[in-house]
Amino acid sequence: MSVMSSVLFLAQVQPVPSPAPAKIDPPALDAVWPILIVLAAACVGVLFEAFLPRHQRWPAQVALSLLALAGAGVALATYLSDAPEAGEMAMFNTLAVDRPALFLWGTLLALSVGAVLLIADRSVEPGGAFVATAAIRPGTVQDRAQVTATGMQTEVFPLTLFALGGMMIFCAANDLLTMFIALEVLSLPLYLMCGLARRRRLLSQEAAVKYFLLGAFASAFFLYGVALLYGYAGSVRLADISAAAAGTDRSDTLLFAGMGLLVVGLLFKASVGPFHTWTPDVYQGAPTPVTAFMAACTKVAAFGGILRVLQVAFESTQWEWRGVLWGVAIASMVIGAILGLTQTDVKRMIAYSSVAHAGFLLIGAIALTDRGLSGTLFYLLTYGFTTLAAFGVISLVRDSSGEATHLSQWAGLAKRSPLVAGVFTFLLLALAGIPLTSGFVGKFVVFEAAIDDGMAPLVVIALVASAVAAFFYLRVIVLMYFSEPAADGPTVTVPGAFTTAAITLGVLVTLLLGILPSFALDWAAGGAFAIR
Amino acid sequence: MTGTFNLALDTQPAAGAASAAWLLLVLPALGAAVLLIGGRRTNKWGHLLGSGMVIAAFAYAVVLFFDTTSLAAEDRLRDLHLFDWISVNQLSVDFGLRLDPLSITFVLLITGVGSLIHIYSIGYLNHELEDRRRFFAYLNLFIAAMLLLVLGNSFVTLYFGWEGVGLASYLLIGWYQGKDFAATAAKKAFLMNRVGDVGLALAIFLMFKTMGSTQYDVVFSQIGDQSTGTIVAIGLLLLLGACGKSGQFPLQAWLPDAMAGPTPVSALIHAATMVTAGVYLIARSSPLYSLPQAEDARLVVMIIGAITLLLGCVIGCAYDDFKKVLAYSTVSQIGYMILAVGLGPAGYAFGILHLLTHGFFKAGLFLGAGSVMHAMNDEGDIRRMGGLWKKMPVTFVTWTLGYLALIGFPFLSGYFSKDEIINAALGQGGTRGWVFGGIALLGAALTAFYMTRLLILVWLGKPRWENLTSPATPDPESPEAPVGKPYHPHESPSTMTIPMIILAFGSVAGGAILSAVLPEWLTPAIGEVEETHGALSHTMVGILTVVLAAIGAGLAFLLFGRRETAVERPKRVSFPVRAARADLFGNHLNEALFARPGTWLTRALVYVDNRGVDGLVNGIAAGLGGSSGRLRRTQTGFVRSYALSMLGGSILVIAALLMVRFA
């Protein structure tokens, strides 16, 4: 069927017979190989599901996914070595492969390596964090039987790759239509993967349904916005919208109504308050590796999209909309910081922290300068790795019913496992933005860019919010170090190679970017968005 | 007003022995890392490793000191470039160390006092061997962060150390995990410090915005070109940071509560080193504060210093907890330092001088207090002590020397430093000189009063502990639960007494030596001392200070030395009645003239401190928690209600966009 070969098809597309005499040349592919490799691997993964016997699927899928990520990384590096400085358009101008897009692709690929390793792990939970057969109804005899079964739904691997492909396209989309389809491509696999937890399946399925319904709601906003913007500019291309906004005297109502709706759809994906309501429930219910993937990669992709839309399409109208996004950023920081204070579940706490971080990121995104862009990109990189490792650690603390995420169960963890407590402490400090972690540098460059762009009051609020937020991170640290462990408390599982590798990756990057951030900052400041 | 301010802005690259200055940071950090990662395996030798690392750092600091003194005065500002930390576009921060007389002075103080307190802690924590290793890890972490704070060559590096010491202090205040008040105190310290940190962070961002750098040399060479508003704003924001870290008004309340931590921590962090970081910050920023445009900012610095120094003294008179009295004393003495550095070129050197002498004698006093509490089942209530000098002679002698130094006994260390500050304050001339000088003199008298009270209640008089037992619960607020152990005070082991003896030597001789050499030594870093000539001559000021201190001490003897002290804290209403009954003839007048107004003032201040400041902090915390709980109810778990909130948000966004455009 054509669905499977869609990507391979692209290479050999022939000019379509049409009434127009113009001959259509096949698109040049050298800039988009990373995307094509990821999507092709996803299709091959689906074929593996169809043709390989059950017991061979897991090793084959893990190998395929990691190979695909490595291959995409190599393709990216090869392209980067002689990429044009100003970026180029690919795929008939639907993709803008410029420096920010390449940086985001690199970030996404690197984060996905960690996420795939967490997803593939079968040592922490025997058989992996995913249910053996998702179609069996929770709570039935068969369901109880499959708790001990060692299989898992290996479809998560191609689904992860599809989501990753969608995210990469989302960051590089040069028109709103491509962006919308990429948004769906990245979301749909995530909706599915959220519902595949092995333990607490009802909670997991509830999370999936919630995410799906609210995601569809947000997509509707996005699409409505696209329609209005098309009505305004006569095109869905970002550069055309920008040109239309800069140089015409047509009524602006369509532009601003369309922009509002569009931005709501984007902010939802980035879990910026007050569009964050799905975040805690979904982070809590989804299998932890999926949460890690979502928290790290979706945030990167969504802010990549927000940056591009704001900087390319709406830069000329910034004086009108900036105040509104100020308000949104403040709301997000305040909601995240204050609601995080009373959470009793580690995963929910990190979810609210991600809402607060989304506010900080939005500050960088509305500073429409080169420094704002590079600062936000760098912040995304640091936040992604820290969060990934944090969820990796969370998956290790377990009791008989699965992960022990209630905060009271973390009391005195340092006595049971000093190493895990130490690593988690370090990650929490990074989230709080304490110096010598990447979190500090990220906040520093973003706030510095914001001040430079005349947003000092916003930075003051951000600093206060981060002070409040630092409090709930520290509370966990105190709990781990200064409380007596409960007698029947959870145990810390010794992770296998995969999870160890993922956590180590996250921690090392967090430390490295805290001490030697220059090289990554240089990459992030490689160039601006290509506007064509 | 700027005076003969002469600052060599050109720094030399560090070479020779100084090029290994990074060792100062790495040694304690390595100790902390080994102890934290090594876990229980290091229990046996962890304390030795921790102490060894700090002693090694001290040894290197001494080498560095002599290396620097061998240079000509104008070559003593040295920069050790380590690596480019952030460099992107116009933004550039490099990570380097600044080795100049000011930072080397602090390094010597931190590693020197730090080494002594590490050694002392070996003895102090011999009851809790299991956790001792972790304690040393935190102490090492603190030393590393503190050294980073004073050695960094930019405000950002300073901010690193600033946050690091805050974290280490937080961990150490909350050391006694079982006790609620320790956790609360740690939380409070953290929150109030964050307020200061926000100020410091904003100052740094403002520097970036206006000057494009936070390196000391760049900032100080360009600060003169900035507008007055910018300079004053940066000055005030830096002051806010200093207030948070140094326990200055209005952010002073966390410091006394921080005494919930172990006594070595109180001595090291909350007396000698960390809390003086604010003084360091202002002295380091002296090129900024010395500008004529910064006049207003400096006046605010002085006012804050003066208020704090009085506040600390008065409240210090009221507390019955050994360490809290000392803590308020610290607050007040840091007030002196802030006042001194607020005086500008006339006072920088004396502020630092007082900081150093204070580091010696206050650390000694705290260690003495720790020694007493160690011997008295961790009892901190001075009303349950008395007559201890017979039981603990070494501690008594060292403590008394520290006491004499603090109240400014002639020719002990506190005499020199405090005297100079008072003289410089009076030297301001005019009303301002009289107000600040007068406050400083009054503070000296009050200091003598409350310290003498402490001396009498703890060491002299009848031993009131003989028929008592320690409270069964470790709660200090309720001493009436007489089922605990009886007290058996005893002299402490030599690991504890030797550091006290060394510090006592410092308290006695430090002032004379330092006051002779320090101003000249510091000149390359903070400029020359500006001569001041106030209404009173220098000798006159010295005599006046001593006389006032003697009056304060004598008053304390009259009030507390001659009559029995009740073990229970007197109830507020019954206090005058009981006092009158006990000593109808002698003290009645004193009561009416001095004690009662003093008592009322003290009580009022304590009340404001407890209700006002604490209330504000607790109120904010409670408010945040409450609003969090209320907001949390919006998270119902129903998709339709989530969708509704999204819809509401969208309408707000769209309506706002349309309104901004068309309103």
Added chain:
Amino acid sequence: MLLAQQGAATVSTGEAVSFWVLGPLALAGALGMIFARNAVHSALFLVMTMLSLGCIYMVQQAPFLGFVQIIVYTGAIMMLFLFVLMLVGRDASDSVVEVLRGQRLWAGVLGVGLAVLITGAVARSLIDVTDQGLAADTANGGRGNVANIGQLIFSDYLFPFELTSALLITAAVGAMVLGYVNREQRGRRTQKELVEARFRGEHDRPSPLPGPGVFATANSVATPALLPDGSVAPESLSRLIESTTADKLAAERESVAGTGPAAGTRALAPGKEESR
């Protein structure tokens, strides 16, 4: 050019009539979908809306969009909706009692608010716009709507178009993951396995249970089968429908089993015995 604009600016009577018929129908369908209690009715109302919209598109000279609307949405998607509804059960409906305070009120207020905002924005921007027919030269270059869409899909928008295949694959994989259970995991055994298990003694009896008795007077499953001796076979009665019929047979069962009341002193007054 002038001609085209003139032609576009006037709306023909037929178009106006069809709009005023189809527009209210579409709106009524949309409202009906929201307010209908029965899910099937809701779906049918939606079908009506989509059909009307498809017709409007065609009247607007957008035949491709019109046909896609009808074939894909009305034909495929809505029919699938109906299949699912029928599978789930026509009567299955969620509780419509609202437990959240203020939810309905605010949903109504905000929904109307959003509608007002967007309608206002769109209306305001359309005040001074000249309309163009899609069939005119200015809109489609004289080649018509269909050819242009075709060209765009295979040139400029080739990539997003192909990308939708990723969406379709994901959807198919998702359906498989959430819907498919293979036999051994479902825990159901084949007939052969069942027979073997029976003879191995895993079940109470090797043969199936006897069916219900079918008599001239009754053909209910509640009627018991009779054993060769004329007594009732209790196993032939379903445990699920332990009805009054089964109760009535209790005495007979006892007598057949020999556990009933034996002849004795009270044998002449069986009524009392029964009422026990």
